[in-house]
Amino acid sequence: MSTNNHWCGSPAVLLTLSVCAGVIYLPLAAAADSPATAGPSHFIVAPGEVKWTDPPAGIGRGKPSIDAGLPLRFALLQGDPTKPGAPFTIRLGCGDGYIAAPHWHPTDENIVVLKGTFLLGAGDSFNPVGMQEISTGGYGYMPRRMHHFGQCKGDTDMLVYGVGPFTINWIAAARKPAANKP
Secondary structure (H helix, E strand, O other), X not given: OOOOXXXXXXXXXXXXXXXXXXXXXXXXXXXXXXXXXXXXXXXXXXXXXXXXXXXXXXXXXXXXXXXXXXXXXXXXXXXXOOOOOOEEEEEEEEOOOOXXXXXXOOOOEEEEEEEEEEEEEEOOOOOOXXXXXXXXXXXXEEOOOOOEEEEEEEEEEXXXXXXXXXXXXXXXXXXXXXXXXX
């Protein structure tokens, strides 16, 4: 009794494998050579090309529990922070004393401080005690859904990046129960 398998060397199997390999290889090779189907091209945003605006409408959900005190500057560098699954890179700028009220994001948040200092704390209510400093050149990471808040120390510029949607879900201020009336 022979245990040799001869089907692997049969002309029909070899022809089928060759055709399948060609069907797979040719579109891949054409795509690699075609500029129209090539991946995104690299790009550079020079400091003078950054376009500062207000944050996009709808990026914040709810109402902040405390007033920020100063405006927040927003600049889109890459991607679409409102689109689920899309990578994005933005810059946020704020003046000395700006307060980011307690909030959370549905996705991870990566923060690089380019200028100034950003104070970062965790919890449902703003509390400057125990906030950690991220100084110029420092990095901070907030995992998705973690309740946090921040404050700018000096004129601060931050690079924020991640995968959308980047929404700011404000945590409402705790309300005191109404006093019982007799």
